[in-house]
Amino acid sequence: MSRPVRWGVLSTALINDKVLAGAAQSPEVEVLAVASRDGERARAYADAKGIERSYGSYEALLADPDVEAVYIPLPNSLHHPWTLRALAAGKHVLCEKPYSRRPAEVAEGFAAAREAGLVLSEAFMWRYNPQTRAVAGLVRDGAIGDLRLVVASFSWPCPVDGDIRTRPDLDGGSLMDVGCYCVSAARLLAGEPVSVTAQSTVGPHGVDAHLAATLRFADGVVAHVDSAFHVPDRSHLEVVGTTGTIRVRDPWHCVDPGVTVTGLDGVARDVPVETVSSYRLELEEMSKAIRGEPNVLLGEADALGQARTIEALYRAADEGVAVTL
Ligand SMILES: NC(=O)c1ccc[n+]([C@@H]2O[C@H](COP(=O)([O-])OP(=O)(O)OC[C@H]3O[C@@H](n4cnc5c(N)ncnc54)[C@H](OP(=O)(O)O)[C@@H]3O)[C@@H](O)[C@H]2O)c1
Incomplete structure (x- = not known):
């Protein structure tokens, strides 16, 4: 080492x-x-x-x-x-x-x-966690047939006052804070969106307190994503294909990992997933790249895809239009 x-x-x-x-x-x-x-x-x-x-x-x-x-x-x-x-x-x-x-x-x-x-x-x-890699692998290997739908939610009771997340001048907002995980999941599983629509509710501080969006991908795959502040904790990721559904217990924090695949017969099968700190894994991946191993998992292409999608979602919500990417 x-x-x-x-x-x-x-x-x-x-x-x-x-x-x-x-x-x-x-x-x-x-x-x-x-x-x-x-x-x-x-x-x-x-x-x-x-x-x-x-x-x-x-x-x-x-x-x-x-x-x-x-x-x-x-x-x-x-x-x-x-x-x-x-x-x-x-x-x-x-x-x-x-x-x-x-x-x-x-x-x-x-x-x-x-x-x-x-x-x-x-x-x-969250992208470094074995749970996330397991979900992506299941979809890639056809465990649920052809991907049709991703449903992703992340919300929490963010304090109303004084938090950096409620400051427009600091680029706050629920999409920026937690909805970006849902966008990351939709893009990981379905690729880059081709068009988006969105609705947002702007809170008293001038940032989106709630944003709900639909992202459309090639081959007719659709993702519904939503994020919110000032409501109870919700972490949800459901991935639906032609022959099955994947449900992820703790998709973003990954502290209590659990992946379940349910087939057309209604039988649910748990997929074993190791519990490990995502933060440790991302630091180690960076450290390896710094020491000369090629490429980190999350490089320019992924960050650009994230920003393009977030920009499109805010435009769709602000202007009430469908935005093509
Ligand atoms: N990956 C994750 O799991 C995760 C989880 C939570 C947050 N985040 C991200 O991490 C970042 C920080 O979030 P946080 O919740 O840790 O924030 P936080 O506790 O509010 O800390 C932000 C820090 O930034 C510094 N700072 C510099 N200029 C500031 C300004 N104008 N106003 C306020 N603080 C300022 C302050 O440190 P000093 O006073 O010491 O300079 C402050 O402690 C955000 O981008 C957030 O999205 C990631």
């Missing part, structure tokens, strides 16, 4: 807890430094989490020559600018989802990574 990749973390974001737990399980990952806009907060955070170095600005962390790669868990609108700055500082980047809702920014980010010879990837951790 090659030496562990030394990571820096840009901010004291809440999601770090899961990522740091995944990192702690892996011999291929070493979290060397954390930065915060506030030096005292960074120091206290580093002490609490056992991180060696802390910095009172993101720029200072990027200037640390020992940091090889950075994890960017900033508010959505800051993903792209800080990715560009990290790449310019010579760091590989794992950027939280969604990288951006603007395809031009995705293209610019990946072009910068290519020119610098650095790895950039969008952190859709």
Whole structure:
């Protein structure tokens, strides 16, 4: 095994807890430094989490020559600018989802990574989980016949005030926060959509509190996706083919994995799936790519497909039209 990749973390974001737990399980990952806009907060955070170095600005962390790669868990609108700055500082980047809702920014980010010879990837951790790979494999191998329909939902009671997700200036919104997983699932299983329609309800803070959409794919495959804030937790993924249906118990968090295939005879068959941290797997995949193994699972094509679809969905919802991609 090659030496562990030394990571820096840009901010004291809440999601770090899961990522740091995944990192702690892996011999291929070493979290060397954390930065915060506030030096005292960074120091206290580093002490609490056992991180060696802390910095009172993101720029200072990027200037640390020992940091090889950075994890960017900033508010959505800051993903792209800080990715560009990290790449310019010579760091590989794992950027939280969604990288951006603007395809031009995705293209610019990946072009910068290519020119610098650095790895950039969008952190859709659910894609690394064995449960997700099992579902994709079942569909690919014809376990439910020809794919006809994907139904995907993700909602949760996001706090109304003060959360980055309710801020339009930070690119908040339910589609950006959780609906993007449903889009990711539809695209993983059915390819790139050819047209979309969508309805959204904009909440008091000016972002979509609820968005429901229909995506149409080649060969007549359809996906219904929806996302919402300020409602109970819902995580749902159902994949329907001509000879069977796949139901996934915990499709996005993947902490309680379970895949069931039901055939035309109505008999349900459980598919065994290993329980493992998706965050560990995405960090390890990045670390391997940084050490020279070709290609990460989620590269430019996937991030571009995500942004193009999200952009089309917002346009469809805002203008009340079907949008062709
Ligand atoms: N993959 C997953 O499982 C998953 C789960 C949750 C969230 N996420 C993604 O991770 C990102 C962060 O989400 P989170 O829930 O962890 O957010 P959060 O707790 O609000 O953290 C965001 C951090 O960004 C920094 N920041 C910089 N500028 C800011 C500004 N203008 N306003 C607020 N914070 C600012 C702050 O750190 P400092 O004050 O320390 O600088 C803050 O702690 C989002 O893109 C989200 O979509 C991914």
